[in-house]
């Protein structure tokens with residue numbers, strides 16, 4: 437059997453978008469993903485659908501997997517012919533023990549690649565508005581380990597040399613020893629007034645910064661109860677933060693917002709949250725797929741066969757448009773066979789999806805509920821007309837019912853099915869429990885139903901209760917009603933039922949919650 441390749445990859449400091457393109461390619465190509473808590477679970481979404489994900493980090497009830505065991509695991513998997521990615525926080529060569537992993541792979545004749553990542557030593561200061569070098573203040577920087585465990589000796593640190601280095605000092609794994617570190621630096625000649633910053637969980641929603649001087653920082657850290665992981669930055673560059681802090685000034689900074697919609701549809705909402713400095717946490721609970729039953733297939737085939745007969749084709753979602761076209765292709769039907777039909781599209785996005793395929797909708801109801809489509813329909817349809825409604829299996833009944841009441845002969849076809857997507861991120865229950873999710877977004881009723889079901893499958897006994905203290909944001913009243921029927925307390929429904937409206941309303945409620 438062929439041996440697999442092992443990719444030893446730096447995942448960056450936490451924000452999943454800070455992985456490199458090469459790292460991402462390796463991830464997409466791997467059969468097994470070996471990861472830990474510093475290398476974000478959010479990156480798992482990019483793995484192949486059938487990739488095995490192995491967690492080797494710390495769990496509250498279990499210890500970390502030993503480094504030797506991880507080394508061996510990588511070898512064993514590669515010997516089984518699997519391509520393996522070992523995701524590591526920051527850069528793999530900066531206190532990442534990549535040498536030991538690579539060494540054993542080398543000894544076993546396994547091909548490996550070391551793919552650098554953005555180390556927290558520079559990225560975390562940058563997200564706090566602190567550049568590690570500066571033309572006028574620091575012409576070098578040193579990255580030093582603080583040896584987190586307080587009982588370990590730090591014989592390897594040559595304090596006299598470190599202290600007298602010209603530039604910025606960056607300590608990793610040093611929170612527990614901040615008092616000792618400051619003491620040593622002062623004892624070896626750095627001014628007690630030297631500015632110091634600690635940045636905890638940089639590039640993530642929890643990012644928190646404490647600033648002081650070598651003489652005050654220990655007390656500041658205690659007062660703020662700042663815990664690892666954090667990066668310590670010592671030097672005048674710390675003062676730059678007063679003017680250069682950037683992400684902290686954005687309206688959604690510090691907010692982790694759960695995105696439940698299908699991954700294929702999430703990017704727009706993710707980008708909007710991202711732009712506003714929030715952390716979009718993707719947890720897709722729905723997936724659409726082609727319907728499988730033979731009845732559904734037959735109905736579609738039949739509908740296509742009489743393309744020339746329709747007076748109307750009415751589409752109610754972007755998915756509806758996409759899948760309608762897939763079926764046209766499947767049955768070899770040219771869109772021009774619907775030459776008699778006018779097209780209707782609920783909402784501008786649906787209309788846009790049609791327009792990109794060369795079809796301009798004649799009717800685009802102004803507001804985005806099926807009800808408002810009816811109002812506009814009333815004046816344009818007439819008794820005896822023939823309408824086709826390509827939609828999802830969970831579409832609401834109101835539109836076809838009312839059309840029939842208007843005397844329109846209506847054919848509905850389920851061009852796609854909505855199913856619960858199996859969650860591969862097992863961390864959500866813990867994040868919810870610890871209050872680390874601030875807002876949950878629901879963009880359809882099925883996202884509500886499926887999130888509750890997904891949580892149940894992850895062992896949460898009372899999912900509604902688990903969501904009690906979190907802002908629940910629904911795109912419109914129909915989705916909100918579904919959420920309320922489950923017993924959820926909906927705190928956000930925008931005036932305009934669009935993604936922009938939703939995001940604006942979230943900014944507003946979080947402003948209020950934070951007491952601004």
Ligand code: SAH
Nearest residue numbers: 526527530555556608609637638665666667
């Ligand atoms: N290879 C990693 C460092 C591993 S040592 C890198 O290049 O970044 C682990 C230490 O890194 C932590 O104790 C902490 O000091 C630092 N660290 C990593 N990610 C961090 C983050 N998001 N915020 C603050 N510190 C972080």
